[in-house]
Amino acid sequence: MANKKIIYGLYDDEVVLIDAVKKVRAEGLKIHDCYTPFPVHGLDDAMGLRMTRLHSAGFIFGATGTTTALSFILWITTSNYPINYGGKPYLSLPAWIPITFELTVLFASVGMFLTYLYLNRLAPGVKPEIVDERTTSHLFAMTFEIDDHTSSEKKDEIRKVLTASGAVEVHEKEL
Amino acid sequence: MFVSPLREPLIQGHKTYKQISDDICAPVEAAPSKAWMIAVTLSGLLALTGFTMIGITITYGIGMWGLNKTVGWAWDITNFVWWIGIGHAGTLISAILLLFRQKWRTGVNRSAEAMTIFAVICAGLFPIIHMGRVWLAFFIFPYPNTRGPVWVNFNSPLLWDVFAISTYFTVSLVFWYTGLIPDLALVRDRTTSAFKKRMYNIFSFGWKGTAKNWQRFESISLVLAGLSTPLVLSVHTIVSFDFATSVIPGWHTTIFPPYFVAGAIFSGFAMVLTLMLVVRKVFNLQEYITLAHIESMNKVIILTGSIVGVAYITELFTAWYSGNQYEQYAFLNRSTGPYWWSYWGMMTCNVVSPQLFWIKKLRRSIIFTFFMSIFINVGMWFERFVIIVTSTHRDFIPSSWTMYYPTIVEIFIYLGTIGFFMTLFLIFAKVAPVIAVAEVKSILKTSGDQYTGPDAIHTQDEHHKH
Numbered sequence: 001m002a003n004k005k006i007i008y009g010l011y012d013d014e015v016v017l018i019d020a021v022k023k024v025r026a027e028g029l030k031i032h033d034c035y036t037p038f039p040v041h042g043l044d045d046a047m048g049l050r051m052t053r054l055h056s057a058g059f060i061f062g063a064t065g066t067t068t069a070l071s072f073i074l075w076i077t078t079s080n081y082p083i084n085y086g087g088k089p090y091l092s093l094p095a096w097i098p099i100t101f102e103l104t105v106l107f108a109s110v111g112m113f114l115t116y117l118y119l120n121r122l123a124p125g126v127k128p129e130i131v132d133e134r135t136t137s138h139l140f141a142m143t144f145e146i147d148d149h150t151s152s153e154k155k156d157e158i159r160k161v162l163t164a165s166g167a168v169e170v171h172e173k174e175l
Numbered sequence: 176m177f178v179s180p181l182r183e184p185l186i187q188g189h190k191t192y193k194q195i196s197d198d199i200c201a202p203v204e205a206a207p208s209k210a211w212m213i214a215v216t217l218s219g220l221l222a223l224t225g226f227t228m229i230g231i232t233i234t235y236g237i238g239m240w241g242l243n244k245t246v247g248w249a250w251d252i253t254n255f256v257w258w259i260g261i262g263h264a265g266t267l268i269s270a271i272l273l274l275f276r277q278k279w280r281t282g283v284n285r286s287a288e289a290m291t292i293f294a295v296i297c298a299g300l301f302p303i304i305h306m307g308r309v310w311l312a313f314f315i316f317p318y319p320n321t322r323g324p325v326w327v328n329f330n331s332p333l334l335w336d337v338f339a340i341s342t343y344f345t346v347s348l349v350f351w352y353t354g355l356i357p358d359l360a361l362v363r364d365r366t367t368s369a370f371k372k373r374m375y376n377i378f379s380f381g382w383k384g385t386a387k388n389w390q391r392f393e394s395i396s397l398v399l400a401g402l403s404t405p406l407v408l409s410v411h412t413i414v415s416f417d418f419a420t421s422v423i424p425g426w427h428t429t430i431f432p433p434y435f436v437a438g439a440i441f442s443g444f445a446m447v448l449t450l451m452l453v454v455r456k457v458f459n460l461q462e463y464i465t466l467a468h469i470e471s472m473n474k475v476i477i478l479t480g481s482i483v484g485v486a487y488i489t490e491l492f493t494a495w496y497s498g499n500q501y502e503q504y505a506f507l508n509r510s511t512g513p514y515w516w517s518y519w520g521m522m523t524c525n526v527v528s529p530q531l532f533w534i535k536k537l538r539r540s541i542i543f544t545f546f547m548s549i550f551i552n553v554g555m556w557f558e559r560f561v562i563i564v565t566s567t568h569r570d571f572i573p574s575s576w577t578m579y580y581p582t583i584v585e586i587f588i589y590l591g592t593i594g595f596f597m598t599l600f601l602i603f604a605k606v607a608p609v610i611a612v613a614e615v616k617s618i619l620k621t622s623g624d625q626y627t628g629p630d631a632i633h634t635q636d637e638h639h640k641h
Binding site: 012015033034035036037038039040043044047049051052054055058062072073076077080081083085088092095096098099101102103105106108109110112113116117119120121122123124125126127128129130131133134135136137138 | 191192193195196317323324325326328329330332334335338339341342345346349350353356357360361363364365376377378380381382383384385386387388389390391392393394395397398399402403405406409413416612613614616617620
């Protein structure tokens with residue numbers, strides 16, 4: 001696998017980073033990604049990222065939970081092995097609400113969590129490509145993908161834009 | 176970014192992002208202190224004693240307990256409800272306060288959620304060992320079997336409880352771990368030891384913190400909070416159904432669900448305070464868990480404590496107003512019968528004492544808050560004991576009236592779960608950041624004392640310039 005090469009700038013404040021992202025995009029450069037130590041509100045808008053559809057997945061999983069619970073209990077109590085509890089109707093929907101609710105929440109949460117892990121490529125033991133170890137602590141990184149064919153003029157341009165927009169450090173790295 | 180000039184700062188000491196990482200990771204990175212070793216040994220030994228007593232119960236049967244024909248539920252279910260209730264504060268802080276955008280939750284949510292998980296583990300032990308033949312515990316789940324198949328009873332609150340508790344545990348775990356992943360990645364990136372780096376790499380799942388990662392993180396946090404909010408209300412509602420759907424005087428009251436939920440949050444906050452007051456001192460985190468945090472929690476205690484108080488008095492009124500002599504006797508027996516001390520203990524701890532927090536000086540006093548938090552937990556334990564034992568020990572036929580006393584086995588199982596809970600919490604506090612680092616950083620610009628409050632050095636105008 002060809003090694004990925006990046007140029008990245010490190011910022012020490014999220015407000016500077018958001019301004020920098022806007023500035024860099026206005027210059028027509030393509031940002032590869034941003035790494036931040038905490039969720040920075042407005043960064044996804046500045047980068048032009050699409051809103052995640054993760055919550056829609058949550059809804060689908062939840063609806064699956066509701067259907068599973070209701071159809072399973074319905075099948076058991078009215079068809080598979082109906083039991084007469086003190087003359088009460090076999091189909092006693094109100095009594096099934098608690099379990100239906102719990103399964104809805106269970107399916108939605110667990111399903112959404114697994115989707116979240118899958119989309120973010122998170123799993124025990126995954127070795128992440130760490131741009132800079134300080135980006136989980138106090139620095140904010142903006143990265144640009146480059147390869148062996150990237151001209152040195154292009155590299156210089158990226159470096160210049162990064163420094164001009166307030167980056168405290170600029171580095172080149174092979175991942 | 177809007178900075179409220181009225182709000183008290185939640186992060187003190189003019190912290191930078193770097194300092195926040197350093198301060199909160201310090202206890203994780205330092206070698207275990209002597210005090211920690213002693214604490215974990217003692218609580219571990221207590222837990223071990225508890226598990227030995229559980230072993231004795233399983234070997235010789237439920238006869239090792241003080242239960243009898245009249246009092247079939249006692250300490251076991253008392254402890255179960257007590258632990259479940261304690262867990263509720265964690266979910267309230269992490270979910271409900273997230274929906275209400277309460278910034279002070281970030282200082283305490285991580286530990287409170289950990290507390291929830293450990294409390295639910297302790298709670299879950301009790302119904303399982305109460306089954307006696309624990310190796311048949313899987314009977315509580317609906318699975319195809321060769322006995323008909325006879326399924327579980329879907330109309331029974333006891334089965335609802337199975338689903339409620341197991342869902343609650345799973346969802347709390349998922350919520351907690353979602354928040355923990357970025358913070359474990361922080362520890363991974365800071366540590367220099369190769370072994371630690373490997374371990375934290377496994378547990379942080381390879382987190383990178385890209386813009387897209389965080390966008391999804393925010394989405395899942397919000398949805399999980401939205402799901403956990405009705406969940407936490409449903410869990411204690413269903414626990415209260417265990418009693419409320421029965422026909423025992425003192426149990427079959429429609430007030431139980433809200434009354435139980437309020438009581439649960441009340442006791443949970445007390446436990447959070449007990450733990451956090453120790454944690455902030457021992458780990459030197461006073462600048463992150465400030466008096467403002469403690470005061471906010473004490474205000475929740477006033478609210479939930481008052482709801483509990485009103486519920487107790489409503490119960491008494493309704494018993495009298497119903498004109499039903501069995502219902503009336505149940506309450507007369509609670510307050511003046513042989514277990515009068517537990518009733519008045521409950522009344523003092525839960526109704527009278529939280530009202531003292533109306534005094535600002537007291538709710539901002541650390542020593543007072545600490546003692547109150549213990550007091551409330553004792554009171555809430557009494558509440559469950561009162562409901563469970565005093566309602567059953569004098570039943571419909573006076574010839575079967577009896578008393579219940581716990582045996583040494585029961586006492587040590589209860590103490591053992593406290594030891595187990597403390598052991599789990601101590602281990603957690605040593606291996607993971609006890610404060611949600613990323614979330615604290617995200618409120619620095621609005622709640623740090625360099626931006627708001629009397630010591631602010633940055634002005635509002637400076638913010639608007641950006």
